[in-house]
Amino acid sequence: MGISQQIEAVYQRALLLRQRATTSPVEPALLDEALRELYFVLEELQATDSDLQTQNQRLLDTQQQLDSERQRYRTLFELAPDGYLVTNCQGKIHKANLAAAALFAVPLVNLVNKPLIVFVEPADRPQFQARLANPEGLPDWEMMITQRQASSRAVAIATATIKGTRGQKTAILWSLRDIGRHKQMVQALNTAQTDLEHQIEARTAELSEAHDHLERSQRLDSLGTLASELAHDLRNAIGPLVTATDLLMLPKYDLAESAYPLVQMMKSSARRSTDLIDQLLMFVRGTEGTRVPLALGHALGEVVTIIRSTVPQTISVQSRLNDNDLAWVEAEPTPVHQVLMNLCLNACHAMTAGGTLSVAAETRQLDQGDPQLPAADPPGRYGVATVADTGCGIAPDIMERIFDPFFTTKAAGMGTGLGLATAFRIVQNHGGFMRVESQVGVGTQFEVFLPAIAAPATAAPAIGRSGKA
Template sequence: MLRPSLKVLLIEDNPGDVFLLRELLADVSSFQFQLISAESLRNALNYIEKESFDVILLDLSLPDSQGLESFVKIRDRVPSIPIIVLTGINDETLALRAMQEGAQDYLLKGQVNGDLLVRCMRYAIERQLSEEALRHSEELFRVALKNSPIVVCTQDRELRYTWIYNGTVGFNNGDVLGKLDSDILNDEDCQRLQDIKQRVLNTGVGIREEVSITTDGEARYYDLTVEPLRNESHEVVGITCASIDISEQQAALRDRKLTEDKIHQQAALLDVATDAISVRDLENRILFWNKGAENIYGWQAEEVYQQNASEILYRETPPEVETALLTVISKGKWQGELHQITKNEQNILVESRWTLVCDRDGKPQSILTVDTDITEKKQLEYQFFRTQRLESIGTLASGIAHDLNNILTPILISAQMLPLRFPEVDERDMQMFEILEESAKRGAELVKQVLSFARGVEGKRISLQIRHLIRDINKILKETFPKSINLCVDIPSSLWMVSGDATQLHQVIMNLCVNARDAMPEGGMLSITGENVVIDENYVRMNLEAKVGAYTVITVTDTGSGIAAEIKERIFEPFFTTKELSKGTGLGLSTVIGIIKSHGGFITVYSEVGLGTTFKIYLPATEITELELEPDLKPLAGNGELILVVEDETYIQEMTKASLESQNYKTLIASDGIEAIALYAQHMAEISVVIMDMMLPLMDGITAIRTLKKINPQVNIIATSGLISNRKLADISSTGVKLFLPKPYTIKELLLNLQQALKNIE
């Protein structure tokens, strides 16, 4: 086994000592020594420049250098090589001084043997290596601390600083050594730090806490670790503190906290929103689903996550969705209306807004959709537009009806007077007179139906039990409808009463039943039911025609062919019909809705092609008592009374004049309100009754009536018109006029109203 080899430089000017040391080293069996000797300092320095050595043996007394000077020059040249000083007995004090300056050891000449020399050199080398390792560790420690935010310090039991190292500025002991925290910090920070450090001193247990220290008005945050400092007896003699500046981390943490709070707030806002807000990836998979989406569609977020949106929202993906996807990818946004379904298969309509979401590089990442349920809104819009359209059609129909009434009035009166003027005509001519009169009456009834749609017909109202009315209708239906149609009538005895005209309501229900029959040519089921319903504000918001209150509801349902969606909104228009020519006038349902509206009610329709139709009639429930019906009076001839007829239509003037004079009345004719006032002022004492048309040129009928009332408050007036609104009727009533004769009127109706007016005079 090879022995370790050491290279030794011996600096000695005495040849005898050199020989002795060489011999001593030669006898050592545990090491091999390569000994090089130098007799002067200069020679030694030359060797050191050229070669490396493990240890140096130095005699402090040399020819060219004496005492510590020799050691210092060698040490400064090779500080990493251990130096053992050789000296005489009288120079031991000098050797000790050399030790203080860094010598590893010293030997006294004359007392050296081989083992002692080797042990001394080994110790010197090991000590040198330990010191180098320590220096290396310290250097590593310094490098680790350098330019770091760590501050390390020690404090004694009185908490005075005994050592401090700041990584950014190095050692700066002069500013803080011997001082207390109270000397360099504000009171609040000082008290907080002293509490922490005192706990460590008292308990001997280390503490790590986050603290803030204010310097120059700025708060800095530190991660502080305080550990007890102990002596060899394990007694706590102070503390060691290490602190790291974490202000930037704290700021980042606060920013992150603020960002997280903002995100949570935004997420909360998304959940508060009533709109359905969702995010899907470019493969149409759902990534986000807010509370609004849960409420609208019925699906919970965890149920739809990563699901294909089209499979959730549509029975079959409509082309609008494909268009939306292409548009949002190419243009970044899309907006439109989509028909969708909910979890429970309910059809809804949404207004949908799509926005493309990109990453920082502008690459498409996902699609944000915001859907607003507009199903109810669209239903209300549909009702509103339908009401507006019907009102517009009604206004047009009213104008036409007025002109038709003025045309039909002289025809009807002429048809009734012809048989009286020509009683000797043969049977064939008399039949023609009857056909003429019947056709005029049919025309008048047709106009009345138009007016029923346009403004409703007031009729005579009584407190009516619908149950009795439907019972009578049921008898008629059983006798007239085909046996292939099964009738089912279910009207509870507790059904509320309504205020209405029995004839008109009979017409409404019969019209609906006839339409149901026509929709079931091969037979089916026709049912009529009744129920009591209280309508609340929520229902009113969904139906513009409804009002809060109690209603009697009559439902007519068939299992027929149903009504196509494209014509459903037109079924109440006058003259609109899907029946063959000559099989329907198109006035049935328009009359129905006019009558229902005049009763303060409304009607709804539910129909699907092939599945039948349901009409629901809503009539306000009431507790009005029944009114007495006027008896069917027979007209009587006049006794020469003078009647002022105020009418701008020439034909009506002539026919009314002829009719009255044929019944022993005398007449005066005025073509407008001004002429009527002039004639009445001239013949006031003789005129018994004024028949006043409401729609006159120059001065309308209401103004003319009020003027006549000023001339004679007791003037007896019959108001007449081919078209009059409920508001106009109220205006007429406010003038004190009690009688109103709608056009076209028969001779009988004219004479009966005149007879009633004359009776009022009595």
């Protein structure tokens, strides 16, 4: 029976009493007073009861809130992305969440009641014991945990003490964060950064090479214009001289015998000058004729035949030309022969005390990033002609200038300095490039790269002429 029902029952009983009192000789006034007091008491009781009911309801509400909060925290604990464990003060696991079980790679039920230390790598156990003794006093730290049937992994640890109602230490809360992946990512990032730095370095080097290349081409272009005007004027000036010397030697001019050598000298000087003009023009024009399939192997073979008959005995000539790979390219035969002849003559001039001239032809595949491939040139197959000598070599300080027109180290009148400049221009016009390696006192190797083509079905030796370096 509820308290209000009880009060009601008391009240009814009191009324009954009063009825009986009025029928007996009891003093009714006194009874009335007693009844009033009783009534007040009952009313107070009723008020208290309603207060109690309100409080009771509040308590019930609070209880419900607490239950749902507890449920929420349980879910948060169980499903938290980091591992959470509660151990007693000796390190025995009381509670664990799913992430912790995943970190240790064991089913959740197998974690409970196990000493946590069994999952700690032996090397980290002294530190673990220190943390167990003093969970709050140590900064966060990393330790390696062992995983069943797997390699150990790094976790970041933070601990907190769980205290009882009197403030005594009752348990320890462990938070474990898997930082193995984080470490891997940091490592991957570092590797990517190093790669990027290398790429930037390589790209910068390529750009600077391309810039040098462009500068050289521009220099050649402006010198080319100048040379072309010069050649035109010189041809006009020397033409009559050549004709006049030829005419002077005709009988009708009755030239004195003693004057013949002088006129001959004039004539050969004039011829040398026109030769020089021809070379200048060749340099300026580069190539503008018809391109045909040309085997660099055949072209080198022809140049070597001419060279063999002209070089002194002190120079031996070796050619490595393979019928199976003649290095076919599409090119104008005459200028390409001139390039090869220039290189061979330079090589022979560099071997004043004798040595070996070696030539070779082959096809090479140059992929992107190949150190042989200049930044400005496309990857692909190239026909390569190599001319190497065991001569004086090229000093590093002049290496930059050897392709400049009119740059020569030969004595005045012995070289024009146009040989390599012309070769460079011809090769460039054919979509190719040249490489040079040299060591002073050891020798020099020039390589000519021209875009390769497949060998024609009926491959006949190319016919070409030689030029002068």
